[in-house]
Amino acid sequence: MENDVITISKGRQIDLLVLYCDLVGSTRTVMSLEPRQVKRFYKIFLDEMTHVIDDFGGHILKFVGDCIIGLFIMPNVGWIPYVDSAILCAEMMQNVMKHSISPTVESEGLPPMRCRIALDYGEVQVVEVGVEDIYMSVDVFGNVMNVTSKILSKAEPEEVLIGRNMWDLLYTTHRTRCKKTETLEIDGNPYEIYMLTY
Amino acid sequence: MKTGKRFRIDWTVEKITPIGEDKDAKYYKIRMVPDKRTWEHREVDGTKGWFNTLENIFISDDEMAQAAKTMKGIPITVSRAEIGNPQEYIEKSRKRVRTKNGE
Numbered sequence: 001m002e003n004d005v006i007t008i009s010k011g012r013q014i015d016l017l018v019l020y021c022d023l024v025g026s027t028r029t030v031m032s033l034e035p036r037q038v039k040r041f042y043k044i045f046l047d048e049m050t051h052v053i054d055d056f057g058g059h060i061l062k063f064v065g066d067c068i069i070g071l072f073i074m075p076n077v078g079w080i081p082y083v084d085s086a087i088l089c090a091e092m093m094q095n096v097m098k099h100s101i102s103p104t105v106e107s108e109g110l111p112p113m114r115c116r117i118a119l120d121y122g123e124v125q126v127v128e129v130g131v132e133d134i135y136m137s138v139d140v141f142g143n144v145m146n147v148t149s150k151i152l153s154k155a156e157p158e159e160v161l162i163g164r165n166m167w168d169l170l171y172t173t174h175r176t177r178c179k180k181t182e183t184l185e186i187d188g189n190p191y192e193i194y195m196l197t198y
Numbered sequence: 199m200k201t202g203k204r205f206r207i208d209w210t211v212e213k214i215t216p217i218g219e220d221k222d223a224k225y226y227k228i229r230m231v232p233d234k235r236t237w238e239h240r241e242v243d244g245t246k247g248w249f250n251t252l253e254n255i256f257i258s259d260d261e262m263a264q265a266a267k268t269m270k271g272i273p274i275t276v277s278r279a280e281i282g283n284p285q286e287y288i289e290k291s292r293k294r295v296r297t298k299n300g301e
Binding site: 044080095 | 204206235252284288291292294295
């Protein structure tokens with residue numbers, strides 16, 4: 001199902017916060033499960049994280065395997081609550097994983113789950129891609145998508161990592177909860193990553 | 199339309215003084231200072247201003263006053279510190295997950 005909020009931005013350049021969340025080690029984990037259990041394992045994670053992102057005002061762009069890509073679209077005016085919601089959403093996703101999803105799947109005899117999360121802020125182009133009459137979809141393209149993916153690759157299980165561009169926009173309370181962890185090289189320039197303590 | 203690079207300074211309200219009202223609204227004068235958890239009022243090289251302790255940025259009082267003039271018309275946003283009660287939210291999540299049990 002197409003996301004209406006993203007679809008109506010088709011053809012435009014917009015600012016947004018990107019959230020990547022993926023399951024850690026799931027590929028190896030599901031190899032030992034029956035097909036029914038594999039379905040349950042992924043569905044419980046994707047369904048519940050979708051609820052959390054939606055409850056905090058975000059939108060699902062897509063699922064890529066066991067990775068969820070969420071977006072918080074930033075209006076030009078009144079954008080501050082969206083930044084605060086995105087960071088609180090990431091924190092809640094980790095808490096829901098730890099206290100709701102993982103204990104439930106374990107009680108069903110499935111392996112425990114852990115996820116990692118990355119967030120950043122930037123500008124994207126919303127583009128309709130595909131071939132008419134065969135397959136069309138709306139997607140977003142921009143450096144922030146690649147950067148957030150790189151940040152995610154640096155995250156350990158249960159961590160929330162944030163790019164410098166988003167850190168700049170955080171509420172003081174949240175900013176002081178972040179610790180600088182490492183520096184990426186993006187287009188030849190240093191780019192700091194921060195870890196949210198929660 | 200793009201508005202350029204976004205920038206954020208959080209403020210702390212120090213004093214609210216009612217200054218009048220009409221049939222549509224009540225009016226207040228609000229004294230605010232940069233959030234003192236990350237901003238300190240200091241003198242640097244003989245110039246007084248606000249120093250950000252996280253980013254090592256210094257903004258002189260004059261520059262701050264100039265910036266304040268450009269704030270006219272910008273809506274005041276109150277940051278939501280949290281959305282509801284986290285424990286209640288997690289309990290809601292548990293119920294949702296259990297309800298789908300066995301699908």
